Structure formats: C-alpha cells, structure tokens
Amino acid sequence: MAQEKITKDMFTPAQIDANKSEEISKPSLNYWQDAWLRVRKNKGAIVSLVVLVLLTIMALVGPHINDHGYDDQNLKHNNLPPRIPVLENVSWLPFDGDLERRNGDVYNAYEQKNVDEYYWLGTDSLGRDLFTRVWKGTQVSLYIAVLAAVIDMVIGVIYGAISGFVGGRTDNILQRITEILVGIPNLVVVILMIIVLDPGILSITIALTITGWVGMARVVRAQVMKLKQQEYVLAARTLGLANGKIIWKHLLPNLAGVIIINTMFTIPNAIFFEAFLSFIGLGLQPPLASLGTLIDDGFKVLQLYPYQMIIPAVVISLIMICFNMIADGLRDALDPKMRD
Known part of the structure; x- marks a missing residue:
C-alpha cells in the first residue's frame, strides 16, 4: 500500500494570542x-x-444523650448485655439482650431481671451504663x-529552638539535661508522681510531660541547626533582626510541618500510655472512667461478659489507628521530599 504524501497544506499554523502568552492557567x-x-x-x-x-463529637455529646450518668449505679441492672430498640429484632446482631451460660444455654438477661430499660452497650458489674462510660472514658x-501533647510541643519547641539556635556551651548543657531525662523510664516517673500526688488526671499529665517533650526538642534542635545556616537567616542577622524575632518569624514557620507531624504521632502514644497505666491500676481511680480503666474492668470478666472489654478496646483501637493514619498523611503532604 502506497504511503500518503504529506504536503504543507495539511498543516495549519497555530493562532497565537500575545495577550495570553504569560497567562497562568492554574491558581497559585x-x-x-x-x-x-x-x-x-x-x-x-x-x-x-x-x-x-x-x-470526638460522640466523646463530647455521648455522655449526655441518655439519662444515665457515668457513675450512676444500679445493682439490680448489673451485667446486662447490649440491647438497642429495633436492632433487637435482627437475629444476627448482638443487640437483643441475650447471654450464654457456661453450659451453652442462651437466655435473655433483661427478661430474667424484669428490666424494661434499654442499655445500648450494656452495663458493668455495678449496673453502670457502658454507653455513657465508654464516651466519658474516650x-x-x-x-x-x-x-x-500540647505541653510537650510547647516545651519541646522552645527548648529545642534555643538549644539549636544559640549552640556552643548552652547547647552542650541543654543536651546533657535531655540525655539525663531520656535515661529515666516513664513508669518510674509515674510511680513517683503517684507517691507525691493522688492518682488522677493531674499526676498522669505531669508524668507524661516530664519526659515526653525530649523527642520533640531533639527534632526541633536538629532542624534549627540546619535552617540557621540558610541565606534568609543570614540576611535577617545582617539587617540587625533580634534572635528572638529570627526564631519566631523565620525558623518556626519553616518548622511547622515537622512540629505538626511529631505532635500527631505523640497523641496516640500518650493515649496508649494512659490506657496502660489505667490497666495496671496506676491510672484514674473509680468512679472516674477512661478507656484503660474500662478495658481493665472488662478483662476481669472477659469469659462471662466479653462485650465489657471488646467495646472500649474497639474504640481505643480506632482512635490510635486514625491518629497514625492522619500523621502518615500529613508527613507525606508536608515533607518536600515526598513531592510527586
């Protein structure tokens, strides 16, 4: 087959508009x-x-949805399984109020105790509503x-920025202090806090804060030592800008991505550590509730009433997975090396 001959008539010159030659097609x-x-x-x-x-919305609103307080006890309604209106009629969902005995017999706990109320997530051994306690614990x-995490961020950023920017003897002294703090296990700090203070939110927060900011301080210090040699910092120094303003106006905005990413990874670690302390009995004391205390209470009756442990365990797992996934997404988005 003969190839078709290409002639100049087949080509049409492009219509070039000089007014649009430098037009930006996408917004900056x-x-x-x-x-x-x-x-x-x-x-x-x-x-x-x-x-x-x-x-988060359920943690704020959930404890107020029904008429049961997180510390209201009713021993006549103890260890009731989850029961939800409408869903109780769906046979394959575990919201019908049925329990199984050790010998395999299934019975309706609500009918046996003549309870007409609905407990959406069941009750614990003291008859407290688990729906309210789970969201209060969350x-x-x-x-x-x-x-x-916020306290760690503030202390760590200030400490690391001063250490990295000033350098010299100041940096050596500050870094020796951080090395001493890193060598102290968190559990020892918590035990000391509980000896000095009563177990509760204050002692746990102080224990998490005493050594939790060290990681943030080290990361910020390393970034500041790299950024302070950049041209815009040298120009600011040449123009006579004070060191505090250089850190505030030039260094911290460039550190925002690193700070946000490290803070997002700190939050799930703090949640897990608080749950661990509550699980071993060093956390919140009754009647206060946290996810750790709820898991601890449910673990004691896991074979008889598994829902008392499964429900708070699912909630804390979702929270930790979500924070880690968001932190991974922010790391990929804020890291210039990840540009596609």
Whole structure:
C-alpha cells in the first residue's frame, strides 16, 4: 500500500494570542493549600479524619444523650448485655439482650431481671451504663493525650529552638539535661508522681510531660541547626533582626510541618500510655472512667461478659489507628521530599 504524501497544506499554523502568552492557567497555591491538596489524595487519612471527628463529637455529646450518668449505679441492672430498640429484632446482631451460660444455654438477661430499660452497650458489674462510660472514658483519654501533647510541643519547641539556635556551651548543657531525662523510664516517673500526688488526671499529665517533650526538642534542635545556616537567616542577622524575632518569624514557620507531624504521632502514644497505666491500676481511680480503666474492668470478666472489654478496646483501637493514619498523611503532604 502506497504511503500518503504529506504536503504543507495539511498543516495549519497555530493562532497565537500575545495577550495570553504569560497567562497562568492554574491558581497559585501557598504551602498549606498545596499540602491540603496532597492530604485529600490520601483516602486513608481522609477517612481517618472523618472517623476521628465523629468519635470526638460522640466523646463530647455521648455522655449526655441518655439519662444515665457515668457513675450512676444500679445493682439490680448489673451485667446486662447490649440491647438497642429495633436492632433487637435482627437475629444476627448482638443487640437483643441475650447471654450464654457456661453450659451453652442462651437466655435473655433483661427478661430474667424484669428490666424494661434499654442499655445500648450494656452495663458493668455495678449496673453502670457502658454507653455513657465508654464516651466519658474516650473524653478523658483524649483530654489527657491532647493536653500532654500540647505541653510537650510547647516545651519541646522552645527548648529545642534555643538549644539549636544559640549552640556552643548552652547547647552542650541543654543536651546533657535531655540525655539525663531520656535515661529515666516513664513508669518510674509515674510511680513517683503517684507517691507525691493522688492518682488522677493531674499526676498522669505531669508524668507524661516530664519526659515526653525530649523527642520533640531533639527534632526541633536538629532542624534549627540546619535552617540557621540558610541565606534568609543570614540576611535577617545582617539587617540587625533580634534572635528572638529570627526564631519566631523565620525558623518556626519553616518548622511547622515537622512540629505538626511529631505532635500527631505523640497523641496516640500518650493515649496508649494512659490506657496502660489505667490497666495496671496506676491510672484514674473509680468512679472516674477512661478507656484503660474500662478495658481493665472488662478483662476481669472477659469469659462471662466479653462485650465489657471488646467495646472500649474497639474504640481505643480506632482512635490510635486514625491518629497514625492522619500523621502518615500529613508527613507525606508536608515533607518536600515526598513531592510527586
């Protein structure tokens, strides 16, 4: 087959508009807008953010949805399984109020105790509503973790920025202090706090804060030592800008991504540590509730009433997974090396 001959008539010159030669087709984005677009591409981070927002809303609103207080006791209604209106008629869902005896017999605990109320997540051994206690415990755990993370961030950023920017003998002294603190186990600090203070939110927060900021301080120090040699910092020094303003106006904005990422990873660690302390009996004391205390109470009756442990364990697992997924998404979005 003969090839078709290409002639000049087949080509049409492009119509070039000189007024649009330098027109920008896409809107310009700042650093945070570009980072948000990258986070939106991460489906895991977005789903985790939505789930975390819902859990936070329930932690704030959940304890007030029904008429049961988190410390209201009714021994006649103890160890009742979950029972939810409408869903109790669905046979394959575990919300019908049935329990199983050791010999395998199934019976309805509500009918046996002549209880007409509905406990959506059941009750514990003292007849306290687990729905209210789970969301109250989530509220307390999130409060302790976020408070400890914010304090760690503030202390760590200030400490690390001063150490890295000033350098010399000041840096050596400050780093020796951090090395001493790193060598002290957190559990020893917690025990000392409990000896000095009563077990509770204050002692746990102080214990988490005493050594928790060291990691943030080290990361900030390393970044500051790298950034303080940049041209814009040298220019600011040449123009006579004070050291405090250089740190505040030039260094901290460039450290914002690192600070946010480390803070997001600190929160789930603090939640787990608080739950661990409550599980071994060094955390909150009754009648206060946290996810750790609820898991500890449920673990004692796991074989008879597994829902008392499974429900708070699922909530704390969701919180930790969501925070870690969001932190991973922020790390990929805020790290310049991850640009696609």
